């Protein structure tokens with residue numbers, strides 16, 4: 001995260017959104033990449049996310065059931081996120097039933113059929129030995145490396161054709177899941193904002209908080225994709 005005006009604005013919207021959830025109550029699943037980089041040490045957590053952590057803690061104290069599905073930027077969790085801040089962590093996504101509907105909630109990375117190389121890289125980055133060794137780097141150094149890598153991420157440079165191929169491939173995956181008893185598949189990661197009706201279910205790609213300020217909302221009957229700001233006139 002950087003110190004620009006747009007970053008401050010984005011964070012304000014996020015705080016307002018989480019504050020709204022704290023007022024209305026319910027369950028909040030955060031579907032990964034909440035942080036540019038989260039690497040938790042035994043005794044140290046990063047200060048850059050203080051505002052987000054604070055508002056999440058407020059929501060939890062107000063009774064919101066807080067769940068986190070780590071993404072590829074914030075997988076390296078210990079006791080602070082897992083137990084102190086969130087009620088539950090779902091490292092590999094989760095299948096859960098809410099009001100009679102079966103949800104599959106996943107960050108979504110590594111699901112593309114052609115993503116073999118990424119899946120191998122991911123298994124290294126999640127490997128216990130790799131994590132153990134990385135933890136011995138000084139946090140300032142460990143965070144500097146990750147910040148550099150994160151800046152070089154190129155999700156914005158995908159062609160429209162590639163983005164369409166991603167949706168087609170993910171939709172095939174979701175069709176398969178929904179044939180096997182899932183009603184709703186929800187994922188993040190792909191920076192696309194899609195709501196797709198399947199033969200046996202429904203598929204949401206949640207967009208992101210960079211361009212869309214978007215989130216999925218389940219009222220107990222209907223699941224929909226919404227944008228914070230579009231339904232709130234206070235901005």
Ligand SMILES: [Mn+2]
Pocket residue numbers: 032033071072073107109188189190
């Ligand atoms: Mn991701």
